[in-house]
Amino acid sequence: MEASVAPADLNLMKKNDVILMGVLAAAALILSVGISLYFAANTKMAEAVVYVDGKEQGRYALNHPQTVKISSGDGNYNVLEIKENQAEITEASCPDKLCVKHRPVKKSGESLVCLPNRVVVEIENGDEREVDSSASGTGGENHGKKGGIYGNADSSCICIFLY
Numbered sequence: 001m002e003a004s005v006a007p008a009d010l011n012l013m014k015k016n017d018v019i020l021m022g023v024l025a026a027a028a029l030i031l032s033v034g035i036s037l038y039f040a041a042n043t044k045m046a047e048a049v050v051y052v053d054g055k056e057q058g059r060y061a062l063n064h065p066q067t068v069k070i071s072s073g074d075g076n077y078n079v080l081e082i083k084e085n086q087a088e089i090t091e092a093s094c095p096d097k098l099c100v101k102h103r104p105v106k107k108s109g110e111s112l113v114c115l116p117n118r119v120v121v122e123i124e125n126g127d128e129r130e131v132d133s134s135a136s137g138t139g140g141e142n143h144g145k146k147g148g149i150y151g152n153a154d155s156s157c158i159c160i161f162l163y
Helices: 007-042
Strands: 047-052 055-061 066-071 077-083 086-092 111-114 119-124 148-151 158-161
Touching: 047 066, 047 077, 055 066, 055 077, 086 111, 086 119
Parallel strands: none
Antiparallel strands: 047 055, 047 119, 066 077, 077 086, 111 119, 148 158
């Protein structure tokens, strides 16, 4: 003996299923839009902050390609180029040009420094930096010594120990 289901019951189930799917889809859409708006409002874009003589001179978004000439007085200058979400100094009036030879920076806390021209470019709100083994004390180059300066050729970190 087979149980028979009336055609009216089948239509009612289908109608309820459609209503349930519509409600779930609307809830998912509202949640998705809410999360997107939250992150858009609370996420800052990475930017290069330029300091001359310790005073902030400007902020430049890393997602906007541009070239900025930074004047530091007495005819001294640095040219900051921002492209591909990175910042680098491509030209400078300083004698040693160490700032020009430095690799581009893009992660929070990384910086470009030109001591002769007193220019510092620091990245804010960028990607998080990895921990450098020389900064964490596991590099071994200065282990057991009191005081000293050492650096790692692969990084921009120079550690000074005064203990």
